[in-house]
Amino acid sequence: MSKRVCVIGGGISGLNVSYGLKAGGADVTLLEKNSSVGGNIKTEFRDGFLFEYGPNTALASRELLELINGLGISDQVAAPNPNAKKRYILRNGKLVDLPSSIFGLIGNKAFSAKAKLRLLKEPLIRTRAPENESISAFFERRLGKEIVDYAVDPFISGIYAGDPQKLSIRLAFPKLFEMEKDFGSLLKGAVFGRKDKSSKLPKNTPRSVTFKKGMQTLTDALSDNLTGNIRLGAGVEKIFKTGPQKFRVRSGVGEEEYDAVVICTPAHSAAGLIEDLDASLAEELLGIYYPPIAVVATAFKHGDVKFDPEGFGFLVPGIERRNILGSLWTSSVFENRAPKGYHLFTTFIGGSRNTALAADDDDGLLRIAFDELDSILGLTCKPEFTMVKKWEKAIPQYNIGYGSVLKAIETFESNNFGMFFCSNFYKGISVSDCIKNSFATAQAVLGRLSE
Numbered sequence: 001m002s003k004r005v006c007v008i009g010g011g012i013s014g015l016n017v018s019y020g021l022k023a024g025g026a027d028v029t030l031l032e033k034n035s036s037v038g039g040n041i042k043t044e045f046r047d048g049f050l051f052e053y054g055p056n057t058a059l060a061s062r063e064l065l066e067l068i069n070g071l072g073i074s075d076q077v078a079a080p081n082p083n084a085k086k087r088y089i090l091r092n093g094k095l096v097d098l099p100s101s102i103f104g105l106i107g108n109k110a111f112s113a114k115a116k117l118r119l120l121k122e123p124l125i126r127t128r129a130p131e132n133e134s135i136s137a138f139f140e141r142r143l144g145k146e147i148v149d150y151a152v153d154p155f156i157s158g159i160y161a162g163d164p165q166k167l168s169i170r171l172a173f174p175k176l177f178e179m180e181k182d183f184g185s186l187l188k189g190a191v192f193g194r195k196d197k198s199s200k201l202p203k204n205t206p207r208s209v210t211f212k213k214g215m216q217t218l219t220d221a222l223s224d225n226l227t228g229n230i231r232l233g234a235g236v237e238k239i240f241k242t243g244p245q246k247f248r249v250r251s252g253v254g255e256e257e258y259d260a261v262v263i264c265t266p267a268h269s270a271a272g273l274i275e276d277l278d279a280s281l282a283e284e285l286l287g288i289y290y291p292p293i294a295v296v297a298t299a300f301k302h303g304d305v306k307f308d309p310e311g312f313g314f315l316v317p318g319i320e321r322r323n324i325l326g327s328l329w330t331s332s333v334f335e336n337r338a339p340k341g342y343h344l345f346t347t348f349i350g351g352s353r354n355t356a357l358a359a360d361d362d363d364g365l366l367r368i369a370f371d372e373l374d375s376i377l378g379l380t381c382k383p384e385f386t387m388v389k390k391w392e393k394a395i396p397q398y399n400i401g402y403g404s405v406l407k408a409i410e411t412f413e414s415n416n417f418g419m420f421f422c423s424n425f426y427k428g429i430s431v432s433d434c435i436k437n438s439f440a441t442a443q444a445v446l447g448r449l450s451e
Contacts, residue, residue: 002027003449006249006258008236008273011039013422013434014264015222016067018229020442023070026449029258030226031251033235037223041431043214046387048339050214051297053389056328056346057208057215058431060201063439064209071221076213079206084333086311089154090320090376095307098151098315111146118144123185129169129177132400136164138176142186154315157325160429161293161351162397171398171406210334215431239273245418245448260418260445264438266290267396267425277416281408288405288425290393292358294349296369297330299342299385306378309343314376318353324372325351342384345373352397362388396425420445 003026007018010032018030030037040054057080058064068074088095089110096110122142129138139152148164156164160172170177179189211217223230231253239261240248248257263270271285312333315326327347331338338344347369350358357368365388373379409421422441424434 003259004029004257005260005262005445005449006031006247006256007262007264008249009039009264009266009269009423010034010037010223010230010232011264011423011434012041012219012222012431013424013438014039014262015219015226016435016438017262017264017422017442017445018226019067019222020439021445022226022229024442024446026446028226028229029256030230031234031236031249031253032230032232033252035232037230037232038216038219040391041215041219043216044387045214047385049297049299049342049344049385049387050330050334050337051344051387051389052215052330052346053295054391055215055431056330056334057210058218058435059208060205061432061436062201063436064432065201065205067435067439068209068218071218071225073211073217073221076211076217078210078212078334078336080208080210080312080333081335084310084312084329088311088314089150090314090316090322091150093320093375095314095376110150115144115146119147123187126184128184129180131170131403133169134165134400135167135169135172138169138180139164142180149319150317153319154317154326157318157351157353158315160397161291161325161348161353161395162399163352166352166397166399168398168400168402171402212336236273239277239419241277241416247418259449260420262420262422262441262445264422266393266423268393270421270423270425274412274419277419278408278412281412284405284408285425288402289352289397289399290395291352291397292350292355293325293391293394294358294360294365295389295391296347296349296365297344297385297387298347298366298369298373298383299331299338299344300379300381300383302341302343304380305343306380307376309345309377313345322372323354323357323368324349325353327369327373327376344385345369347373351394358390365390395429398429418448 005021005026005028007014007030018028021028042053044051087098089098099108140148183189234251234253236251238250242248247261267285267288271282275282309329309332313328316322325348327345330346331344366386422438427437
């Protein structure tokens, strides 16, 4: 295939779209404005510690495992420590185990007898979610307010860093929305729902995966595969539509013509690229909210932490009124993240809950992280190692009303034959979502080019 495709943006979506297009025979050029690709996925080694700027893991999926095998990096995969399955929430200032499933709530000490009785009534709730129901309203209607406050709220902070009163259940968690619609109950859906056999994973596949040398292993492997196809320092300035399925792209490295264009940038960047083609969609994209998040790494000697951090980490419900969203016990979950004898914690500050805190300077953020960890875990000295990464625009929020964005994107792609969107503001925010969607987008582009 001699058709030329321009992919704009070198995050995980752009890299994987390019990988799929190249495998399908297209002539791909990936334009990235920065000096390196990878987007939010970046791993740093320092003083024997491994620190992730962005995601620490990716949810295991068929598409992810196929990509790993295709890139030849299966031997570099690292599963989380099986002994670190415990997840905690903070309740009344103390850490308590959080159950791993909806059924585990029944025998769990984190919730009151009243909350458990309310849970047992869930199959009897006959109401259905309206199209614009929030996550908070959905779960309060089905499971009660205590479950929302101490399970749903911290869970949403851990995934979206978002506000469950604003996020749409239908758009942020479509499977749960459909489960209620099909079975009238989350419990019934969990028991009787049909499993998607096409996405079934091999036996003993861990729920999530990372790599021995960090998540950047994945993006580096994609980058190596695309040697010769990537142009760095190539920020796109303008896209011109020059004819039926013909586009001219002007960037920092020149101006060239393509048969298809795939936009894989964050929403606010995408808005500037298509403003002249569709001002209405550009306005919708600018309206997508990305809360700020600060990621703070601190390390302590084992003897300087009173609470034994044997587990995945903990999340903080908003009702606890603390200054952090939670903390990942990085060295307990993954091997080779810290020198022997040290605990490495990755603590998250900001999000929709505390936007102002994320803007603090590094010293202020380190102070917040230390004070909160000291209060919760008990620390006897200052950290031996620290690192801070601030994301001014972290995770796109699929808030109520977000459906208008999706409709506008579909209309744009229909009216601009040969242009596509593939980014975490569209059809899923996780690394695995991005990989699945980028493979699907690559196939759609190849199909379009062959027409």
